[in-house]
Amino acid sequence: MVNATRRQALSLAGASLLATPAIAQSKQAPGVTATEILVGQTMPYSGPASSYAPIGRTEVAYFDFINAQGGINGRKIKLISLDDGYSPPKTVEQTRRLVEEDGVALIFNQLGTPCATATRKYLNVKKVPQIFVASGATQFGDYQAYPWTMGWQVSYQIEGRVYARYVLETKPDAKIGILYQNDDSGKDFAKGFRDGLGDRAKQIVASTSYEVTDPTVDSQILQLQSAGADAVFIPSVPKFTGMALRKVRELNWNPLYVIASVGSSVSSGLAPVGLEKAVGLVTGAYMKDPSDPQWKDTPGYRDWLSFMQKYQPNADLTDINNVYGYSAAQTLVPVLQQCGNDLSRQNIMKQAANLDIQLPMLHDGIRFTTTATDYYGIKKLRLQRFDGRAWVPFGTPVGA
Secondary structure, eight states: OHHHHHHHHHHHHHHHHTTSOOOOSOEEOTTBOSSEEEEEEEEOSSSTTGGGHHHHHHHHHHHHHHHHTTOBTTBEEEEEEEEOTTOHHHHHHHHHIIIIIIOOSEEEOOBOHHHHHHHHHHHHHHTOOEEEEBOOOGGGGOTTTOTTEEEOSOOHHHHHHHHHHHHHHHOTTOOEEEEEESSHHHHHHHHHHHHHHGGGGGGEEEEEEEOTTOSOOHHHHHHHHHTTOSEEEEOOOHHHHHHHHHHHHHTTOOOEEEEOGGGOOIIIIITTTOGGGGTTOEEEESBOOTTOGGGTTSHHHHHHHHHHHHHOTTSOTTOHHHHHHHHHHHHHHHHHHHHTTEEOHHHHHHHHTSEEEOOTTBOTTOOEEEBTTBOOOOOEEEEEEEOSSSEEEEEEEEEO
């Protein structure tokens, strides 16, 4: 089964390689030798967003898997993954270390909107690829102002607009409450949601925010309930998804309840509160939820499971963050494959903006595509509803 996964990874690379002319001259970025490509990232292995830590661990493991098969064009990938605690000042410190001391070729899948924003200008001035940022903030698709920075997941504004349409279709006269994270990611979600409501944004009866340092969101939930909201949109990281859900259920309040994909992890967002309390929640997805039994017999899931059992044997197989890390790592493979012998930073960025691939654990019909003028790789998602065990998709993939 692992061999099948290897074939799958190399076929992803090969599919994109067909459109890329051979590079005759060998060029090397810092961190590239005849045998190795040094890649850096920061991850919240501690702090308020530490539930995302499996992403980094899975990516390190996936490159170990690729290296066991011979690497990319004869070079092994070494990923240096450092803890930043989801603290932008620490992200800056660690990123400077990766670039100036460790000498990495690129920064890969750096997690968090505030963290990646804090390092974006520095990396663009240095012309260091900051590719596949683990955030859907719209700013990471601004190829004109920041040509060295590219996001990975679906835009938060696209996601917000999809949820707004769903609320209006399901509950046309809804009185809507919003609770969002007070940073660029939360504001992106809220803007997309308002844009999706259009002239019916007047149906928002309360909108409030939280800081990632807040011990609870009880007062914010009470504010939404007191305003008479009977539908809520709560885009938050898993820790705050759980805290908000707990308070809503303690109040015996049952609004139409929509959360963002970033906070939908069953293991870290819902399970600590009790899965029965999450029944009926709606969110969106572009990746297949590993806790949903409908995927168990699909080739993509079987290959993912085989990889996890060998390279991450102690991981939680219901945690979608392990799918995220696996899929994001798979996206880097064709980029490096397409580079051939030209592993200059300029060509790495060029190839990151030259992709058209179907990642095995993305929903069918959702491809990862980029061009020099389109840095938004994933542009659609499917709605899904929690049934007490897993997220169950409904409808077809939709976008903005």
